[in-house]
Amino acid sequence: MSKSTTSIASKEDGLLQQDRSIVGPDDRILVTGAAGFIGSRVLQNLLDRGLRNVVCFVRPSSELSEIEAIIERRPPDARIEVRKGNLLSREDCEAAAKDAAVIYHLAAGTGEKSFPDAFLNSVVATRNLIEASLRFGNLRRFVLVSSFAVYSNRDKPNGRILDESCPIEEHPELRGEAYCFAKVRQEQLVSEYGKNSGVPFVLVRPGSVYGKKGDITGRVGIAAFGPFLHLGGSNKIPFTHVDNCADAIVLAGLVKGIDGEAFNVVDDNLPSSRQFLRLYKKNARKFRSIYVPHAISYALCYLWEKYSKWSQGQLPPVFNRRRWHTEWKKTRYSNKKLKAKLGWTPKVSTSEGMRRYIETCKPDGRYA
Amino acid sequence: MLRVAIVGCGKIADSHALQIQRIEGCEIVAVCDREPLMAKQLYERFPVKQYFTDLAELLDRARPDVVHITTPAESHFDIAKFCLEHDCHVYVEKPFTLYAEQAERLVDLAERKRVKLTVGHNDQFSHVARRMRALVQSGYLGGAPVHMESYYTYDLGDPSYARALLGDENHWVRRLPGKLLQNVISHGIARIAEFIPSDSPQVIAHGFVSSLLKQIDEREIVDELRVIISEEQGTTAYFTFSSQMKPPMHLLRLYGPKNGLILDQDHEILLRLRGQKFKSYADMFIPPALFAKQHLGNLFTNVRLFLGRDFHMDSGMKYLIESFYRSIRDDSPVPIPYREILLTARIMDAIFSQMSSDRSHERFAALPQPVPSE
Numbered sequence: 001m002s003k004s005t006t007s008i009a010s011k012e013d014g015l016l017q018q019d020r021s022i023v024g025p026d027d028r029i030l031v032t033g034a035a036g037f038i039g040s041r042v043l044q045n046l047l048d049r050g051l052r053n054v055v056c057f058v059r060p061s062s063e064l065s066e067i068e069a070i071i072e073r074r075p076p077d078a079r080i081e082v083r084k085g086n087l088l089s090r091e092d093c094e095a096a097a098k099d100a101a102v103i104y105h106l107a108a109g110t111g112e113k114s115f116p117d118a119f120l121n122s123v124v125a126t127r128n129l130i131e132a133s134l135r136f137g138n139l140r141r142f143v144l145v146s147s148f149a150v151y152s153n154r155d156k157p158n159g160r161i162l163d164e165s166c167p168i169e170e171h172p173e174l175r176g177e178a179y180c181f182a183k184v185r186q187e188q189l190v191s192e193y194g195k196n197s198g199v200p201f202v203l204v205r206p207g208s209v210y211g212k213k214g215d216i217t218g219r220v221g222i223a224a225f226g227p228f229l230h231l232g233g234s235n236k237i238p239f240t241h242v243d244n245c246a247d248a249i250v251l252a253g254l255v256k257g258i259d260g261e262a263f264n265v266v267d268d269n270l271p272s273s274r275q276f277l278r279l280y281k282k283n284a285r286k287f288r289s290i291y292v293p294h295a296i297s298y299a300l301c302y303l304w305e306k307y308s309k310w311s312q313g314q315l316p317p318v319f320n321r322r323r324w325h326t327e328w329k330k331t332r333y334s335n336k337k338l339k340a341k342l343g344w345t346p347k348v349s350t351s352e353g354m355r356r357y358i359e360t361c362k363p364d365g366r367y368a
Numbered sequence: 369m370l371r372v373a374i375v376g377c378g379k380i381a382d383s384h385a386l387q388i389q390r391i392e393g394c395e396i397v398a399v400c401d402r403e404p405l406m407a408k409q410l411y412e413r414f415p416v417k418q419y420f421t422d423l424a425e426l427l428d429r430a431r432p433d434v435v436h437i438t439t440p441a442e443s444h445f446d447i448a449k450f451c452l453e454h455d456c457h458v459y460v461e462k463p464f465t466l467y468a469e470q471a472e473r474l475v476d477l478a479e480r481k482r483v484k485l486t487v488g489h490n491d492q493f494s495h496v497a498r499r500m501r502a503l504v505q506s507g508y509l510g511g512a513p514v515h516m517e518s519y520y521t522y523d524l525g526d527p528s529y530a531r532a533l534l535g536d537e538n539h540w541v542r543r544l545p546g547k548l549l550q551n552v553i554s555h556g557i558a559r560i561a562e563f564i565p566s567d568s569p570q571v572i573a574h575g576f577v578s579s580l581l582k583q584i585d586e587r588e589i590v591d592e593l594r595v596i597i598s599e600e601q602g603t604t605a606y607f608t609f610s611s612q613m614k615p616p617m618h619l620l621r622l623y624g625p626k627n628g629l630i631l632d633q634d635h636e637i638l639l640r641l642r643g644q645k646f647k648s649y650a651d652m653f654i655p656p657a658l659f660a661k662q663h664l665g666n667l668f669t670n671v672r673l674f675l676g677r678d679f680h681m682d683s684g685m686k687y688l689i690e691s692f693y694r695s696i697r698d699d700s701p702v703p704i705p706y707r708e709i710l711l712t713a714r715i716m717d718a719i720f721s722q723m724s725s726d727r728s729h730e731r732f733a734a735l736p737q738p739v740p741s742e
Contacts, residue, residue, distance in 0.1 A: 061535020086536060114379045119409045127405060173413045185409070311677040312390050 021254045022140045023051070028099045029253070030055045032087065032129065033106035035062035037212055038145070041246035042104055043080070044070050049250065052078040057096045057107070060084045087125035093132035101138055102253040105129060106145045118178035122186045130193050142201040143253040144190045148238060148264070149180040150205065154325045162238075163334040164205075164262045169322070176317040180326075194260055202252045203262035206245045207238025207333065211353065213360045216280070219327050220273045221289065228289040231297050231328045232273020238266040238333045239276075241353035244346040251342040258341055266333045267346045267353070279354060284361035298324050370394040370693055373432035373456075375423060375447055376439030377401035377410040380461055380488075384436050385414040387686040394693060398430035423447065427454045434696065437461060440540045441551060445470040452477045452485070457696050459689065461488040462554040463716065464709055466545055471713035475706045484702050486692045487709050489558040490685035491618065495673060496636045497684065500622070500629055504563070508640070510626020513563045516605040517621040520556030522548075524580070524591060524611040534586060546720035548589050549575070553609050553719075554712055558704075559620045559631075560607060561711040566599035571718035578612045595719055637666045 023029070029046055033039040034056030046054055047070070056067055064082065071080050085092030087107055097103065108122060126144070133139045152169040153162055169175060172184040193199040208217040216223075219237050221230040240248075248265040252258070271279070277289060292300070298321070305320035338344045348356075372394050374381050381399070388396055400420040401407035411419035420426040427435075427450075435451040436459045437444055445465045451458050452474065464487040465471045478485040491497060504513075524534070536542075544550040575590040591611035598604045618633035628641030639662050646654050673679040680686065691703035 059535055060537065086538070089538075114382070115413065116378045116382060116406065116409065120378070120403075120406060123409070124403060124405050181409075181413075312680070313386060314674065314677055314680050 020256055022256050023101050023254060025050050025052050027051075027101035027140075028053045028055065028138075029102045029104070030057060030096055030100040031104045031106065032057040032096070033108060033145075034058055034082075035064055035067055036106060036108075038206075038209060038242055038246055038249070039104075039106045040066040040070065041242050042106065042249050043067065045243075045246045045250045047074055047078055047080075049254070054079070055081045055083055055096060055100065057083050057085060057087070059086070059107075087128055088120065090128050090132065093128040094135065097129060097132040097136065097139075099136055099138050100133060102141045102143065103129065103133060103139065104143045104145070104249060104253055106249070108145075113178060115173075115178040115181055118182035119185065122182035123189055126186050126189055130190070130197075130199055134197060134199070140200060141253050141259070142190065142193075142199055143249060144187065144201060144203050145249055146187050146203050146205045146262075147179070147183050148205055148207050149177065149326065150184050150187055151326060152322070153329060153331060154322065156331075158330040159332060161332045161334050162264070164264055164337055169326075171322075174317075174320070175322045175326070176320050177323065191260075200259040202258055202260075204249050204252045204265060205262060206248075206265040207240050209242050209245050210239050210357050211242035211360075212357075216277075220277060221292075228287055230273065230277055230289045230291045231294075232277075233291065233294060233330075235273050235328065235330050236270040236332060237273050237276055238264075239270055239350065239353075240265045240267045241346065241348040241350070241357075243348050244344075244353075247347060248338055248342065248344050251344055255342050261337075261341065263338045263342065264333065264335065265338060266335050267348075267350050268335070269350045270333065271350065271354070276354075280358065280361070283358045294328065294330065297328055370696065371397045371431060371433045372436065373398045373400065373426055373430055373434070374410070374436045374438055375400045375426070375451075376437060376443075376461075377403075377406040378438065378440075381410055381436075381438040382413075383682050383685060384438055384459075384461075384689075385410065385416070387682055387689055388436075389415060390686055391690050391693065393697075394434075397432055398426050400426045423450060427451070427456065432456055434459065434693070441544055442466060442540060445474065448474050448485075449477060452481055452483060455481060455483055457484040457692075459486050459488065459692055462558075463544075463550055464554070464713055466550070468710065468713035468717040471710055475710060479706075484692065484696050485706070485709075486688070486702050486704050487554075487712075488685070488688070489555060489704060489712070490682065490688045491555045491633060492558060492562065492684065492704065493687040493691070494633060494636065494684035495669075495679070496631055496633065496638050498687070499638050500620075500631045501562075503629060503638075503640070504622070508627055508629065509622065509624020510643070511624055512565055512601070513603055513622050513624055515603070515623045516560050516563060517608070517619075518556045518559045518605065519608045519610075519613075519617045519619040520553055521610050521613050521616045521618070522552050522591070523616055534581075534584070534589070542588065546716060546723070548591060549593055549609060550716065550720065553593070553607070554716060556607055556609065556618070557715050558708065558712045560597060560605045561708050561715060563622065564597065564599060564603055564605065564711060565601050566603075567707070567711060567714075569597045569599035569715070571715055571722075572596040573719040573722040575719075575723055578610075580612060590723060593719070595715075597715065635666075636670050637663070639663075639666075 029051055031039055031042055034043050035058040074080055083096050087093055150168050152167050169184050172181040187203055190201050194201045220232045221228055244267055245265050252263055301319045301321055301324040305317055308315050308317040372388055374384055377399055396416045398418045398420055399407055399410045399416050400423055402421055404421050407419040407421055418430055434457045437447050438461045441463050444460050448458050448460050541548055541551050573595045575593040578591050581591055593609040595607040620631040622629045627643040630639040645651050688703055695702045
C-alpha cells in the first residue's frame, strides 16, 4: 500500500484501498436491521474497516445489547448513531437516509407466514427507504441483502451449479412461501429503481447463514411432523458463516464498479447435509432423524401440491415441487463471482465455523 | 354473478380472497388499498380483475355489488358508510366499529338503503358452532340459557402481530378505544350476545396488565380481562380474556335449565352435558363412558369433514360469506341478526368505558354498568 493512499481495511486481511472504494472513512453509512444477527456483524465489520460514521436503524422493540457492546469498544473517533424507527414511516426513513452514501438494507419482513405482512415489511419498506434516499441525492450504493430463496433452480439437471446467472422464480406466489414472494418482489423493485431512477444498487444473496443457535435450516430437514425428517441427504448445504456473510455484504457496499450486480454468498468446503447432521447429533444434541430419499421427498411434495389444489387449500401449499427444486434438489454452489469481483475470501473456515456453531448449540435440548 | 370488492389488502384480506374464490357465483372485480404496492400484490396473487388506491374510483369503475372491508378498525365506519351510501352490500371485518353508536348508524343506514350488512364474526359459523346452534334451537338446553362462560385467549408471543404491536408505540391497535381488547375480544363477546335475551344487560369489567407485560415495561395494553354480564330475565355470563392462561382456548360453556353444552373451538369439539344424574356409583362410571363416546363422535365428524374437503381453517368464514351472499341474492335475513351485532358493540363499549384513560391502566374495577338500549 502506498503511503499516500488511505485504506479502508479489515483488521485481518482484505485491504480495500481508497482507489477501490466508493466511500471515504467519514462518509455516512446506514445499516437497517443493524440489531439483527447479521446486522450487528456488518456494523462491526464496517468499524474494522475504518468507517467512522455509521447510522444503525433498528426497530423500537429491538434487543440492542450486541450493538451497545460494539459501541462500547468502538474506535475513539468513530460515530455510531442508533436510530429507532419503522421503515413503514416515510418520516423515519427520511431521517435515517439523510446524507447516507451507502445504505445496507438488511431489515427483513417479520410475517414469514403471511404474504401481505412479509410483502409490507420487505417491499413497501424498501420502497420507502429508496424514495427517502433519492430526496437527498447523496446515495452512492444501495445494498439489498436478499436470499437464495429467490432462485427457481428448476429446469436444471441434478448436481448442476447454482450461480448468479440462474433464473429467478417467475411465479413466487406459487412457491407457498411468503418470504420467497417478498424477496423476489423486493429485488424486482430495487432493479426497477436502478433502471428508472438511476439508483446504484447491488444485490447480495446469502445462502444459509449460520453462527448462532437457531433452527436447523430446512435444506437439511424439517421437524414439523414430529420426528426430524432428513431431506438433504448428500446435498451440499450452502452455508455461510455470519462473519463471512457480513464481510461479503460490507464489500458489496464499498467496492467500485459493481453497480447492478448480484452476488451469491456461500463459503468454501461446504459440508453435505448428512455430514452436517452427523456432526450436529454427535456434538450438540442427539435426536432421532429419518432419512427421506430425494425421490420420495419429491413425490411427497408433488402429492401435497396436488392435494392442496384439489382440496382448495385445506392444506396450504407449503410443500410443492417448486420448493423441492430450491431446497432439496442436489445442487452445487459457487462463490467465484464474489471472490473475483469483490476480493472476498471466507475468513472463518467452514470447519472452524462449524466448531463454533456447535458450541453455541450445546446447552439445551432444542434442535438448534 | 355477484361482483365483489375487497378494501384493505393486509393479512386478513388474504383469508377473504381465499374463501371468496371458493364460492360459486361470485367474482372479485377489484381490490383497493391506499398503498398501491399492497393493492397490486393482492391483485397479482388472486384472480382479481383490477386494483385501485381510491375507493370512490373503485366504486365508480368496478361497480361491485358487495364490498368487504378489511382495513384497520378505525376506518371501518367511514368506509362502510361510504359504501352503503353507494348502495353496496357491506361485509365489515371485526371489530365492526369503534363505538356502538357508529354500529347503530351503519345498521340504520343499511336498512334505509335496503342493502345488507354483516360483520366478520366467522367463528360463529364454524362446523362445531353450527352444530351447537342446531342443538340449542332444537331445545336441548330445556329453555333459555341460565348461564354462559366464554373464554378467549390470545398468545402475545405470536411474532407476526404481538411483537409488532408491543414494539411500536404508534401501532394502530394502540389508537383503538379498547386497544388490544377491541381488536380481539369481539368473537368471544359475540358468542355471548347470541344468547343474551335482553338488549340492555349489565356489564362489570375488570382488567389489568399481565405480569409478563409489566416485566417489559408495558403499562398501556390491558391483556387480562374478566367480565360479568347479567340481565333482568336471569341469564348471566362470564367472559374471560387472557394472554397468559394455558392451554390456549376459545371456548363456550352454555348451561340451560335442563342440559348444558361445551363448544371447544380450537379442537372443533362439541360436548353435551347431561342434566340428569345416574344413580349411585353409576354416575361415576356411565358418564365417563358417554363422554368417551362423544369425543369419538367428534373425532369421526372431524375426519369425515377433512376427507370431504370441508374442514378448512377458515370454514366459518366461507360459510358466513356464502350465507351473506345468499341473503343478498334471495333478499332473505342476514346470517348475523343486526340485534346481535349491536349488542356485541354495546357490551364492548360498556367494557371499554370502564377502562377510561383517567384511571390507572394497570388495574381497575368498576361498578355495574347498564348497556344503553336503542
